[in-house]
Structure formats: structure tokens, C-alpha cells
Amino acid sequence: MSDALGDLEAGAGRIRLPSTRRRGRPSSLLVLAAAIPTILILLPIIYVVLRSWNAGWYAIAAELARPRTALLFWNTTVLTVSVTVLSAIIGFAGAWLTERCDLPGRAIWRVALSLPLAMPAFVASFAWKSMGSEFQGLTGAVLILTLESFPLIYLPVAAALRSMDPAMEEVSRSLGRSPRYTFLAVVVPRALPALGGGALLVAAHMLSEFGALALLRVQTLTTAIFQQYELQFDNATAAVLSALLMLLCLPVVLAEIRLRHGHRVSKVGRNTARQRALVPLGRYAFPAILGLVALTILSLGIPFGRLGYWLLVGLSAGRGLDTLGPALGGSISLAIAGTLVTTIVALPLVLLALKSGGIFARIADRLPYVVHGLPGLVVALALVYFAIRLFPPLYQTAWVLFAAYAILFLPLAQSAIRASAELVPRELEEVARTLGRGPLKAFASVTLPALAPGLGAALALVALELMRELTATLILAPTGVSTLATEVWSHTNDGAYAAAAPFAALLVLISGVPVYLFTRRTLIPRRG
Amino acid sequence: MYDVTRRRFIQLSGAGGLALLPGMIRPARAAGGRIALYNGQHRPPVEALVAAFTKATGIEVAIRHGNSAQLASQIVEEGANSPADVFWSEESPSLVATARKGLLAPLLPETLKQVGAEWSAKDGSWIGATARCRVIVYNKSMIEEAALPASVLDFAAESWKGKVAFAPNSGAFQQQIMAIAILKGRDTALAWLKGLRDFGETYNSDSAAVEAVEGGDLPIALSNNYYWYALAREIGAADMNSAIYNIGHGDPGTLVTVSGAGVLKSAKNVEAAQSFVAFMVSAEGQQAIVDAIAEYPLRPGIVSPFPLTPFDKLDPAPVTPDQLGDAEEALTLLREAGLA
Numbered sequence: 001m002s003d004a005l006g007d008l009e010a011g012a013g014r015i016r017l018p019s020t021r022r023r024g025r026p027s028s029l030l031v032l033a034a035a036i037p038t039i040l041i042l043l044p045i046i047y048v049v050l051r052s053w054n055a056g057w058y059a060i061a062a063e064l065a066r067p068r069t070a071l072l073f074w075n076t077t078v079l080t081v082s083v084t085v086l087s088a089i090i091g092f093a094g095a096w097l098t099e100r101c102d103l104p105g106r107a108i109w110r111v112a113l114s115l116p117l118a119m120p121a122f123v124a125s126f127a128w129k130s131m132g133s134e135f136q137g138l139t140g141a142v143l144i145l146t147l148e149s150f151p152l153i154y155l156p157v158a159a160a161l162r163s164m165d166p167a168m169e170e171v172s173r174s175l176g177r178s179p180r181y182t183f184l185a186v187v188v189p190r191a192l193p194a195l196g197g198g199a200l201l202v203a204a205h206m207l208s209e210f211g212a213l214a215l216l217r218v219q220t221l222t223t224a225i226f227q228q229y230e231l232q233f234d235n236a237t238a239a240v241l242s243a244l245l246m247l248l249c250l251p252v253v254l255a256e257i258r259l260r261h262g263h264r265v266s267k268v269g270r271n272t273a274r275q276r277a278l279v280p281l282g283r284y285a286f287p288a289i290l291g292l293v294a295l296t297i298l299s300l301g302i303p304f305g306r307l308g309y310w311l312l313v314g315l316s317a318g319r320g321l322d323t324l325g326p327a328l329g330g331s332i333s334l335a336i337a338g339t340l341v342t343t344i345v346a347l348p349l350v351l352l353a354l355k356s357g358g359i360f361a362r363i364a365d366r367l368p369y370v371v372h373g374l375p376g377l378v379v380a381l382a383l384v385y386f387a388i389r390l391f392p393p394l395y396q397t398a399w400v401l402f403a404a405y406a407i408l409f410l411p412l413a414q415s416a417i418r419a420s421a422e423l424v425p426r427e428l429e430e431v432a433r434t435l436g437r438g439p440l441k442a443f444a445s446v447t448l449p450a451l452a453p454g455l456g457a458a459l460a461l462v463a464l465e466l467m468r469e470l471t472a473t474l475i476l477a478p479t480g481v482s483t484l485a486t487e488v489w490s491h492t493n494d495g496a497y498a499a500a501a502p503f504a505a506l507l508v509l510i511s512g513v514p515v516y517l518f519t520r521r522t523l524i525p526r527r528g
Numbered sequence: 529m530y531d532v533t534r535r536r537f538i539q540l541s542g543a544g545g546l547a548l549l550p551g552m553i554r555p556a557r558a559a560g561g562r563i564a565l566y567n568g569q570h571r572p573p574v575e576a577l578v579a580a581f582t583k584a585t586g587i588e589v590a591i592r593h594g595n596s597a598q599l600a601s602q603i604v605e606e607g608a609n610s611p612a613d614v615f616w617s618e619e620s621p622s623l624v625a626t627a628r629k630g631l632l633a634p635l636l637p638e639t640l641k642q643v644g645a646e647w648s649a650k651d652g653s654w655i656g657a658t659a660r661c662r663v664i665v666y667n668k669s670m671i672e673e674a675a676l677p678a679s680v681l682d683f684a685a686e687s688w689k690g691k692v693a694f695a696p697n698s699g700a701f702q703q704q705i706m707a708i709a710i711l712k713g714r715d716t717a718l719a720w721l722k723g724l725r726d727f728g729e730t731y732n733s734d735s736a737a738v739e740a741v742e743g744g745d746l747p748i749a750l751s752n753n754y755y756w757y758a759l760a761r762e763i764g765a766a767d768m769n770s771a772i773y774n775i776g777h778g779d780p781g782t783l784v785t786v787s788g789a790g791v792l793k794s795a796k797n798v799e800a801a802q803s804f805v806a807f808m809v810s811a812e813g814q815q816a817i818v819d820a821i822a823e824y825p826l827r828p829g830i831v832s833p834f835p836l837t838p839f840d841k842l843d844p845a846p847v848t849p850d851q852l853g854d855a856e857e858a859l860t861l862l863r864e865a866g867l868a
Contacts, residue, residue, distance in 0.1 A: 133745035214732040314762050392609050479564050480590035495735045495758040
């Protein structure tokens with residue numbers, strides 16, 4: 001996931017020296033700081049292993065041998081692969097049209113293609129399923145989730161297409177290669193890391209998605225884990241399913257590592273601001289616009305239309321409006337503070353992995369991605385388990401919730417920070433040290449400012465996820481604290497859709513803020 | 529241009545976040561005039577009762593909303609350190625499970641006297657506040673009431689293929705499984721579940737099942753009565769395409785279940801917690817609850833404003849909450865049938 005975001009950041013890194021990958025000994029302070037996220041990440045893993053262990057080998061084997069487990073595994077895989085592939089196709093096509101073709105109104109289309117990022121999947125699913133049963137089931141889920149997921153691929157690919165040096169393509173064309181050949185042999189391979197990074201993000205989302213799938217009546221490993229906790233107090237089955245889910249994350253993580261290695265090559269010559277000729281669409285312009293209009297209606301128009309419909313028609317409209325303020329306050333304060341904690345905790349992990357090539361540093365750096373596919377529920381219950389046993393005074397304070405946020409969303413922050421951190425030559429900090437600065441001061445005055453773009457992207461991306469986070473918030477938030485997401489959940493639970501609509505609409509609106517901050521780098525052309 | 533904005537964004541959010549932090553790190557412990565309520569019941573009745581209670585006593589109530597079974601497991605996990613004072617559950621099995629772990633304190637005898645003994649725990653660890661009923665919701669334009677079968681057991685047959693919506697996750701559905709197992713035997717209950725698995729349609733919740741029937745996706749849903757009333761409140765009763773059918777004659781298709789509450793042994797504010805539960809079954813409290821949700825009051829003499837089938841005309845399955853217990857057997861059956 002990392003360098004997909006990196007492409008958004010790269011242009012903003014101002015110091016650009018060739019990075020010599022020299023490994024030094026990281027300071028013990030850094031190792032200590034990196035231990036915090038590592039311990040946090042280990043908590044849910046230990047919890048899942050502990051609970052599975054309690055079930056015993058026989059129960060684990062019996063659970064794995066059930067036909068239902070095979071069905072859940074199959075559904076999860078089909079959903080994840082289909083949504084990822086479809087999102088990749090739509091995202092790439094959209095990026096190609098808005099960045100490389102003479103499409104009329106490209107600036108508007110860029111916004112339209114980025115905005116679905118602000119639409120939580122459960123809001124969109126609710127809108128669709130309330131229109132008819134044909135949208136339920138695996139096929140419907142694939143289509144609906146694709147419509148809200150493709151911006152995760154569109155954004156990095158658009159950034160990559162924009163920052164590619166046109167010289168390569170010109171050389172290919174001047175050597176007599178056809179436009180099609182040039183596209184396949186020059187453009188696609190160099191957009192692939194960005195595409196892959198976004199695709200991996202989509203895949204991880206699909207593995208842990210609950211709300212939307214529950215509404216659309218699709219059973220996956222994650223919905224089954226929720227069902228287990230809803231049905232019973234003994235969670236052995238849920239633990240076994242969670243372990244299975246973590247195993248499913250492994251190929252995703254491995255693919256991500258492979259892509260990162262392939263990506264280094266394409267780092268040369270980014271940030272070229274040279275004008276390129278746009279591909280004339282000709283007679284394809286009309287179908288292209290038609291397609292984009294359809295995409296916008298499906299991904300934005302229908303969910304918003306449905307919210308408006310309930311607001312006008314539903315008789316529970318206006319119920320509980322007095323909680324709108326506290327819920328908005330809860331969403332914003334939890335999201336901002338949680339974002340800061342997550343980003344700060346992620347920072348040493350990234351720096352350590354860059355400074356030290358050691359096996360432990362690399363494992364610590366990768367571990368969060370394995371946990372990223374776990375549903376918030378499992379992480380929350382693990383924290384309840386450990387907080388009550390080890391730190392009772394912290395239980396039901398916001399700190400435990402922040403820890404859950406950090407565990408769930410570390411990879412997003414890591415990826416964004418790493419993209420900037422990789423561009424900072426280590427020599428700079430060493431120069432500062434030789435000039436007499438202490439390690440902390442050298443870091444604060446030299447490295448930290450250079451990391452600003454990555455930190456900014458990390459903050460925006462994590463804030464977006466935190467605002468819609470539901471299950472960990474429900475279980476861990478201090479008693480009496482509500483957020484927009486928890487209010488939407490409780491009102492729709494009571495069938496009060498009109499009462500839920502203003503909360504959902506507000507949630508989408510404030511999600512627009514981080515989306516805007518995150519995407520403006522892509523959307524607004526850089527000034528020379 | 530955007531560099532400046534970004535830096536400012538980081539600075540602003542940093543400053544804002546840090547300013548907000550101290551306000552949120554206070555644990556919501558009950559102290560003085562404040563109790564913590566773990567609530568698994570639907571929100572409208574709970575919020576109505578809490579408002580009336582605070583107005584009458586001045587005691588503030590911090591509410592943690594959630595799913596009853598999840599809150600029960602959270603309370604069990606919390607053990608003696610639980611910040612909760614009162615647990616209000618949508619279903620009795622969650623209360624039974626919490627009581628079996630020895631986490632509930634006995635309620636005041638004065639409180640227990642307010643409702644019939646059959647609706648509360650024998651040992652007085654929890655009390656039933658309202659009752660609801662398992663019903664059949666059917667779409668009037670898709671099926672005639674006369675065509676509905678005499679027993680809920682009949683739905684598990686091929687002739688009803690694709691026509692019956694049910695929610696295996698629902699706590700009330702699990703109690704229905706228990707009732708069938710108690711009245712007709714375990715094998716019948718298992719066969720019924722297997723039939724529903726093969727011929728029925730699973731939904732994530734009763735409310736989703738009722739909406740599907742109202743929307744014309746399929747003609748029949750097994751549900752609690754109030755989900756239909758909640759939808760009728762949203763759409764307008766006159767515009768509803770669906771209606772409620774009570775099977776009656778002691779069939780497990782008409783099962784009365786209760787929602788109730790208990791005080792935790794570990795409560796920090798026992799007196800206030802006991803007074804909350806007492807208020808719940810007082811005339812004022814019961815009226816506040818049943819005005820907000822289409823459930824039956826368990827205190828005699830209270831009238832629901834909803835056009836409910838009269839309680840004494842239900843002729844429900846002869847099973848008490850005490851017999852239903854913690855409904856653990858229902859999960860085993862669901863798993864054996866491959867529904868969980």
C-alpha cells in the first residue's frame with residue numbers, strides 16, 4: 001500500500017539526493033519508541049492465539065473441517081478478488097481519461113472520481129438495498145463495494161500517470177512503436193506499483209468489511225466472526241476464524257513487499273512538470289463521458305438520493321436531532337486525537353525499518369499489515385481483555401480506544417510516512433549530528449520537517465478511516481460518548497432511517513474534509 | 529501554495545487534538561449522583577425512561593449502547609472491575625448468562641413484587657420489564673392470511689421454499705429454537721432449523737427480515753412484533769403492505785420473551801442503581817417505556833398506546849424465561865444445522 005501513496009507525496013519532497021541504502025545502527029531511543037507499536041500489534045495476535053488455544057486442537061480441526069468454514073473462505077476470497085480487480089479496471093480507466101486524454105471538464109471529473117472515498121460503504125449499501133432485493137447477495141456486494149472502493153486505486157494511479165516522464169513514451173513512439181504498444185510496454189508497467197498499492201488497500205478493506213456485507217446478506221469470515229460474538233459468550237470459533245483471516249492477509253502482505261521492491265526502479269525522474277500532449281478521444285469522447293456520468297450517478301447520486309428520500313418520507317425524521325451536536329463533537333475529537341496517536345506511533349516504526357535492515361525491524365514493520373485485515377471487533381475485544389487484566393485504570397478511557405485505532409490503521413500511516421521518509425537522505429541528519437546537535441534535536445530540525453508531506457497524508461487518511469470506524473468505537477469508547485457512525489448504526493438498528501439520515505449525511509460531509517486534504521495534491525496541478 | 533496549508537493543517541489539528549485529549553481521558557465511573565447503564569435494549573424506550581428517571585431523582589445516567597449478548601460478554605470479561613452499575617438487556621438469556629457467572633446482585637424485594645414472578649429470575653437477580661411476542665409478518669398482497677399454516681414448524685418445508693425470512697443471529701430467534709426444543713424435543717428443533725436452512729432466507733436481523741417482507745421481496749418473516757410497529761411508525765400504518773399474524777394456541781410461533789434488567793454486584797453506586805431498576809417497573813417508568821416501543825408492559829394496569837393484540841388473547845407457547853435459560857443449547861443447534 002505504501003508507494004501508491006508515495007506517488008502522491010513524492011512531488012512534495014524537496015530534498016532529493018540519491019539515497020544510499022547504508023544501514024547504520026539505530027539509536028536505542030528509536031528502538032524503544034518502535035517497541036510501543038510492536039507491542040500494541042502483538043496484543044490482538046496473542047489474544048487470537050490464546051483463545052484458539054483454549055478451544056483445543058480438536059475443536060480447531062473440527063472448525064476448519066466444517067463445510068460452512070469452506071463456504072466463508074470461498075465467499076471472502078471471491079469478494080476480495082472481484083472487488084479488487086473491478087476497482088483496478090475502473091480506477092485505471094478513470095485515471096487514464098482524466099490525466100492523459102483530452103476529456104472535456106477533466107478538473108470536474110477528477111473531483112467526481114475522488115469523492116466516493118468519502119462515502120462509507122455501509123451508507124451506500126443501505127441506500128442500494130433499500131431499493132430492491134436484487135442488489136443483495138455476493139454479486140450486488142461486489143458491484144456496490146467496487147463503486148465505493150475504486151478511488152483508492154484511481155488516486156494513486158492518476159498521480160503516477162501525471163508524474164511519469166513523458167520522455168520515455170516519446171522515445172518509444174519515435175522508435176516506431178504503436179500507441180497501443182507504447183501504452184502496454186511503457187505506461188502500464190510504470191503505473192503498476194501505484195495500481196498494486198491501491199489494490200492491496202482495497203483488498204485489505206474487503207477482508208475486514210462488516211457493515212455493508214451484513215446489510216447485503218453476504219457471509220464472509222468477518223461477518224461470521226461478528227455473528228459468533230453476537231450469539232455467544234464463548235469465542236473459540238470466532239478466534240479460529242480470526243486466525244484464518246490473518247492467514248488470508250499474508251499473501252496480501254507478501255505481494256505488497258514484492259511490489260515495493262519492483263517500485264524502486266521507477267523512482268528516477270519523478271516530478272517532471274513538462275507538458276505532454278493529450279490523447280485525442282475523438283469519437284470515443286461521448287461514450288467516455290457517458291460512462292463517467294453513469295459511474296458518478298451510481299457511486300454518489302444514488303446513495304445521496306436515498307438519504308434525501310428517507311429524510312423527506314420517513315416519519316422518524318428529526319428524532320434525536322439534539323444528539324447531532326454531541327455526536328459530531330465525538331466524531332471529530334476522537335478522530336483527530338486518534339489520528340495523532342496513530343501517526344505518532346507509526347513514525348518510529350518506519351524510521352527504524354529504514355535505518356536498520358535487521359530482520360526484527362523488518363518484521364516489526366510488516367506485522368501491522370497482517371493485523372490490518374482483522375475486523376475492529378476482534379481488536380477491541382483483545383484490548384478489553386488486556387486492559388482489564390493489566391491496566392484497569394485505563395479501561396474505558398479514550399486511550400484504550402486510541403490504542404485500538406493505532407492497531408487497526410497503523411499500515412495507512414506507515415505507508416504515507418514511508419513514502420516521504422525514503423526520500424530523506426540519512427546523511428543530512430548525520431551532518432547535523434557532526435555539527436554538534438543531539439540525536440533528538442537533529443531529528444526534530446532536519447528529518448521531521450522533510451517528513452511533513454508524508455505526515456500530512458497520513459493524518460488525512462487515518463482521520464478518514466477513524467470517522468467511520470464503528471465496532472471498536474462502540475466497545476471501547478468511554479460510556480456516554482457517541483459518534484456520527486455509532487448514531488447511524490443505532491438508528492438504522494431501530495429501523496428509523498429518517499432519523500439516521502442527517503447523521504449519515506453529516507458523516508459523509510465531514511469525511512469530505514480529509515478526502516479533500518488528501519486528494520488536493522492529486523487533483524490540483526502543481527505549479528512549476 | 530499547498531505546502532503552507534498542509535503545515536497549517538498539521539499545526540491546527542495537532543493543537544486541536546491535544547486540546548481535546550484531557551477532556552476524554554476521564555473514565556466514566558459512577559460517582560455520587562451518576563450511574564452507568566449498559567444498554568442492549570432499543571434506544572427509544574431507554575432514552576425515554578432515563579429522561580424521566582433523571583427528572584424524578586436528579587441522578588444522571590451515562591448510557592453505553594450495544595448488542596445485549598456482546599454487552600453481556602463485555603461484563604463477564606470485565607468481572608469485578610466492571611464500570612457498569614445496571615445492565616438492561618433486550619433478551620433474558622443475556623441476563624441469565626450474566627447472573628450465572630455470579631455478577632448480578634439481588635434486586636430489592638419491593639421492586640420484584642411489581643411484576644409477576646414468572647417474568648423474573650427465581651433468585652431475584654434480574655427483573656422483566658416488558659414482554660414482546662414472536663409473530664409472523666406477512667405481505668398482504670403476496671399471501672392471504674387464511675393460507676398461513678397452523679404452526680411455525682410448517683415453514684421448514686419445501687412448499688415454502690424462498691418464501692420465509694428469518695434471522696439466525698437474532699436473540700429472540702434463538703429463544704424460539706429453545707421453545708421448540710423444550711416443547712417438541714431437540715430432534716424436532718434441529719429438523720426445523722435444517723428445513724429453514726434449506727428452504728428459508730437468512731437475514732442479518734429481524735428488522736431486515738420485516739423490511740424485506742414489507743418491500744415485497746418475499747411474503748413471510750419470523751420476527752418480534754415491535755419491528756413491524758417500528759416500520760409502521762416510519763412509513764405510516766395505513767400505508768403498510770404487511771401485517772402481523774399471531775398463530776396462538778400454544779404454538780412456539782407465538783412465544784412471549786422479556787426484556788429486563790439487573791444490578792451489578794460490582795456497582796459503584798448500588799443505591800442509585802437499585803432505584804433505577806425500581807423506577808423501571810414503577811407506573812411512571814413503565815408508561816414511559818411502552819409509549820416509546822410497541823412492547824407489552826409487565827406491570828399490571830399500564831396501557832400501551834400501540835394497537836397491540838391484547839396480551840391475554842395471545843395464547844402463547846407455555847414457556848417461561850426461566851426455562852429458556854441462557855439459550856446456549858440454541859447455539860449448538862444452530863451450529864449443528866450449519867446456520868452458525
